Amino acid sequence: MLLRQMKYFLAVADCKSFSEAAVQCFISQSAISQQIKILEDELEIELIQRSNRRFQLTPAGEYFYLKSKKIVQEANALKLALKQIKQHEQGVFRLGCLNGYQLETICTAINEILAAHPDFNIAIFWGEHDELLEKLQQKELDLIICDVRADDNTEALEKCFLAEEPILAAISTRSPLAKQPAIDIQQLEDLECVLFLPPKAREKEEQHYQKLLKFCGKYFYPPRTSTAISHIINSPAFLPLLYRAANITAYSSFIKALPLQAENAVLTNQYNAFWQAETKATEQTKIRRLILSKLQEKISS
Numbered sequence: 001m002l003l004r005q006m007k008y009f010l011a012v013a014d015c016k017s018f019s020e021a022a023v024q025c026f027i028s029q030s031a032i033s034q035q036i037k038i039l040e041d042e043l044e045i046e047l048i049q050r051s052n053r054r055f056q057l058t059p060a061g062e063y064f065y066l067k068s069k070k071i072v073q074e075a076n077a078l079k080l081a082l083k084q085i086k087q088h089e090q091g092v093f094r095l096g097c098l099n100g101y102q103l104e105t106i107c108t109a110i111n112e113i114l115a116a117h118p119d120f121n122i123a124i125f126w127g128e129h130d131e132l133l134e135k136l137q138q139k140e141l142d143l144i145i146c147d148v149r150a151d152d153n154t155e156a157l158e159k160c161f162l163a164e165e166p167i168l169a170a171i172s173t174r175s176p177l178a179k180q181p182a183i184d185i186q187q188l189e190d191l192e193c194v195l196f197l198p199p200k201a202r203e204k205e206e207q208h209y210q211k212l213l214k215f216c217g218k219y220f221y222p223p224r225t226s227t228a229i230s231h232i233i234n235s236p237a238f239l240p241l242l243y244r245a246a247n248i249t250a251y252s253s254f255i256k257a258l259p260l261q262a263e264n265a266v267l268t269n270q271y272n273a274f275w276q277a278e279t280k281a282t283e284q285t286k287i288r289r290l291i292l293s294k295l296q297e298k299i300s301s
Helices: 003-015 018-025 029-043 059-089 103-116 129-137 199-213 225-234 246-251 283-300
Strands: 048-051 054-057 092-098 121-127 143-147 157-166 168-172 192-194 237-241 255-262 268-276
Touching: 003 018, 003 029, 003 059, 018 029, 054 059, 092 103, 092 129, 092 283, 103 121, 103 283, 121 129, 129 143, 129 199, 129 268, 143 283, 157 283, 168 225, 192 225, 225 237, 225 255, 246 255, 268 283
Parallel strands: 092 121, 092 143, 192 237
Antiparallel strands: 048 054, 143 268, 157 268, 168 237, 168 255
């Protein structure tokens, strides 16, 4: 009995279709059917009761499904743990960065560090706020750069201030608001908020923007940049920018980014670097200090 056969069986049971499971597993339908049959022959019990094009799991199949799912999950967790050990043994420093934030600055800084220290191995991962914090706490990342939020659980983490950025709203140049030097958050009430987010992050991010901008209106999640830009110029909508995105200037002929304010005070967002507390200095410590020093130098200049 092979782990691969368990995965095939789970795919068939989850998809409720041999053909769909075959596509998911990147093999032919006949091959996946054959592997399930070999598995049943080895176990000497029927797992799937076939009837024309329909099938259902037998009682033994239901039991095997639950046990196989747990085994496959444990095998995947073991594989991930071994991968992390290998990365540490190879000296890979894993830097996590907030999607889009200081893209040019961060990549320039890392490139300069690697040019000066060719023996270093620094991998950059981009992700959403909660994803980065979770990966850091699970020790899947060594250092992260992200915004600071009131409900973050970062007491056990070390941190370093990097920057405080004005919060902007990107709107159409045809909007009456575009004639103002700044936009009050109360003026956002009748607009639609455009956000680039994966489905799993949307609920949490909506809650964040409700707190940050006191915005309780409608949200629009475009699948790509072009859809977002066209939506802004065609609809009463705004794209919140928690930092000044360099690429927004490419659309300056029809998109304007203005600072957001509340009670005549410009809203800002703070960005920190976070890492796990250490008991002793290591090669990773040296790399982290170099990264922080270089980023602070470039962001402040």
